Amino acid sequence: MSLTSKKPSQSSSLTAEDWLQIAESELAKHGISAIKVEVLAKKLKVTKGSFYWHFSDRNDLFRQLLTRWRARSTSAIINRINSANLTPKGRLKELFLLPHRQTGRIDGAALELAIRNWSQNNSIVKKSLNDVDNYRLTFIAEIYEALEYDKPQAELMAARFYYTILGMSMIETEQTDEHVERIFETLL
Numbered sequence: 422m423s424l425t426s427k428k429p430s431q432s433s434s435l436t437a438e439d440w441l442q443i444a445e446s447e448l449a450k451h452g453i454s455a456i457k458v459e460v461l462a463k464k465l466k467v468t469k470g471s472f473y474w475h476f477s478d479r480n481d482l483f484r485q486l487l488t489r490w491r492a493r494s495t496s497a498i499i500n501r502i503n504s505a506n507l508t509p510k511g512r513l514k515e516l517f518l519l520p521h522r523q524t525g526r527i528d529g530a531a532l533e534l535a536i537r538n539w540s541q542n543n544s545i546v547k548k549s550l551n552d553v554d555n556y557r558l559t560f561i562a563e564i565y566e567a568l569e570y571d572k573p574q575a576e577l578m579a580a581r582f583y584y585t586i587l588g589m590s591m592i593e594t595e596q597t598d599e600h601v602e603r604i605f606e607t608l609l
Contacts, residue, residue, distance in 0.1 A: 434471075436475070437485070439465065441485060443465055444482055444486055445486060445489070445532065448486065448536075448539075449535055452535050452538060456486075487545075490536060491549065510568065513605075514605055517586055517605045519586075530590040533587070534591055554583075558583055561578075561579035562575045562578070562579035563575075568609070578608070582608045585604070589601075589604070
């Protein structure tokens, strides 16, 4: 799912956003073990004191990272799709094509995978991830219901759709637009 980020400001007064961007980038590239205050400060070319101006501790940064990820990779996408004047099939297609169209500097699939990996060892992250998965599945099932599937069938179709989109976004093979469209058509 497409994520965009700008370069952190190089001024002496970094914002919390600058720290979150570099932490998100490191999480996507190297996993949660790479998120260390000293390492991030070095990358930003500042002292650790700047970090503690914006965050009470490393766990505070982690909480804000999760909140940011959930807002951008779930709530914002669902709101955008809901506000577009699309048919139910059009909404599913827009959602399905998001990973294929990714243009952001931070790889949304890599970030998603890093968070999923993180959740294996952290119950708070696991709970947040389960909430996100359930929210996404409910959203997709509602679209299938709008396509006139009954609720149990819509839930099965939503699971199939969701697992396909996650799997495709995690597997790094080149897919032509035509091939992706053909896969999408099998999910209707």
